Amino acid sequence: MHETGGTETRKIVDCDVHPLIKSVDALSPYLSSRWRERFVPRSIGQSSSNGFVFARARDRYPHPNTTYRLDALPPNGGPAGSDPEFVLSDLIEPHGITTALLLPQEHYGVVRFSSAEAAAVFERANNEYLIDQWLAVDNRFALALTVSEHDPVAAAQSIRDLGRREGVVGVQLLINKTMLGSRLFDPIYAAAQDMGLAIVSHQNGSEGCYSFAQGPAGGAPRFYGERHSVLPQVGAANVVDMIMSGVFERFPELRVVMVEWGFSWLGALMSRADHLWMKNRSAAPHLKHAPSEYVVKHFKFATQPLDEASGSKEFEAMFGIPELNKMLVFSSDYPHYDTDAPDVILGKIPEPMKDAVYWQNALDAFGSKIFRN
Amino acid sequence: MLRDFCRFAGVTRFETLFPRMPEGWARHFDRYEWTGAVDLASNHIRVSDRFSHPPLEAFEPERLTVPSIVIPYQGLIVNGWADPVAAAVFVDALNAHALDQWAGDNARIALVINPHDPNGSAETLKAHRGDSRVGAITIPLTTAMLGQGIWDPVYRVVEEANWPVIIHFSGVEGAYLGAPPLAGAPHTNALSRHILMPHLAESNLASLVFEGTFYRFPRLQVVLAGFGFKWLPSLLRRMDQEWRNFRSDMPWVKDKPSAMVMRNVWVTTYPAGEATRPDTWEGEFSDELSRRLVFSSNAPFDSDDEQAVEAALGGKWLDRIASNSLELSGIVAAGR
Amino acid sequence: MTTEASSMQVRQAQEFNLGRVDTFPERKVVARDVGGRTIGVLRRGDTVHAFANHCPHHGAPMCRAQVAGTMRPSAPNQYDYALDGLVVKCPWHAYEFDVRSGEAMGGIIRGRLFIYHSEVRDGEAFVQFRRAALPAR
Known part of the structure; x- marks a missing residue:
């Protein structure tokens, strides 16, 4: 399914592929003995039969499905997404993907750690593991180093230490209790901007689950699917917060890639933000431009889960959001249950936007280091 | 002619309400800290971080030129x-004051x-029931979302009486403890909250849908x-999709x-x-979806009139909105 | 589905022996390669159901489906479980299909899972590459 656009082969960047460590034990070489003792179960009986429990309060919103695609389980064992060779043969090769952005997901469980030190140690070990065990395997893998909000100074240091490693293209910053516009994150943004790394935000499962995690508006949704229907709100709220807090006045080169937050709400959000801002400019003293201009300049939004429209008219209209062609990047969310099949989705992208969505917008966000070959 | 499904009226002084309360309660309310808050309570979107609020305007129902649903907005802030x-x-x-003073030919x-006592309400x-001065009810939003069974006693009466339920934010959402939060965490300014208010409609709509209300x-x-209304198609697609994935969690939802x-x-x-x-x-x-849009003026605050709607949406939409408004009025009147 | 359907007409007459019914487990989809394609086989009692390895939604491999029942459309807050062992659940988005008809449970989509004509004779299961007749309702 390699498609060609003009004289050049059309590249494909998949902005959402989730690698997992095979087990916590795999991190042992990256942990001091003290932290090994804390994280690595001493016997089989101590480890969860479901592997590492990395996300969401499972007893609060019991998932109605398996969280991963059953066919993505590696034939040689281990959880879905834990075998780089299988990801190559199952996803990357069949679909001709040029670069797969790895968004590690064990970190999604780290957001609820109470110890900032434990969070930093785990994140550092996991990032180093992925650099060694994934980026080294194939130059089609790219990594977003993952950091949480626990200790932004330590996170910034970690970004500066690892940010130049080949294949590192971004920083996955986990949303927890603080909105992304907060100055608390300035050390992280400064490090990312200095190193030319895009900030990546992906839902982490804690939203609406923990007393101090951000959640959707209103009250607690009752069902998993109900919660999932309104989850994009958290992404939207953080987009607004970053703009209103003046992040892009402080870090004018910063790029932010919003993954799995949807995009089809952007038209409503941008026009509302602009309209209300025009009526009440003094409420947002940081802003030098209309809010939507910051959105278009600084943000990208990933396709998955792509809305299914009731007909071609509605589907086309969904792509009629002004300047969407500058903001949309492709993502599959492999190996999760709600994956978007690359051939199905890529085929649906309107022809005039294909190059932008397949790879050009990703190149704009991450720079040329997104292509290692 | 348009019909206005959301315009507001408020008292300029809380003291006006004292004669309508049991005397002891009137005494309890009669304190400067509260009566002095009437201007704050009257800023129904509270998007201002300034230390003052504009003075209130008395509501005169006889000045309404179109049939309107009048919301005593200060009630929402509870x-x-x-x-x-x-x-x-x-x-x-x-409510008693509103029925007495604000109901009229067009109001x-x-x-x-x-919202703290759905059963009592x-x-x-x-x-x-049967009071022609009543055109609708309005439920101030709480963290008990609108699909929850605790609202059933209210819906039972409302359905029987053919009153629509109008939902509007009070303005303290995402700000006051106990009121529903907005998406995310505390926001950097009031404008952000105002921009994000439609999420409240989304969440409560999802609740109504998935709970089978x-x-x-x-x-x-x-x-x-x-x-606003532009947020709706995106949410509908998303809800339909979640329903296809997870219908078995809410099998009583028989239609998408x-x-x-x-x-x-x-x-609106x-x-x-x-x-x-x-x-x-x-x-x-879709044609079907565009039939669900009706007019609301938001008066006496920053508001739209017919010309504003036409200027933004064009004449074709204005016509459609006018006929939708008649349709909704008809449904309510006929108890269909 | 259309390409599969057209290639199907060519091979319509051909019948493949899947082996003895009692060698198939219940409540588990068995992937079988027959006539150059992979099909999913699910046994229920004395019968087998065979279906395409292709979800009508995004094309996920249905041979990796979980076997389950479904929740019948019900009154609010009631769960009415039915069709145990006759529902296959897509390994991706969990769409549920009745293995007898290929119909999506609860009418979530119009597209059907392709069900092959199968029959059992003297304890042996056979499949043909043509659409099974819809069961009487």
């Missing part, structure tokens, strides 16, 4: 009150529910007012969520200025 019992007394007094009142509502009350009509919205839910035009350039969004509105 969603941020600490005392749920005081809220009941206040809401009762305000029908949306009775305010005390339902009982109070029963007394108003419209199967329990098939004639219930819910009007989400003042949230968007189909239920076409039967039981309405959205204000603020129409955020919906300019229909060419960029109208393709997302």
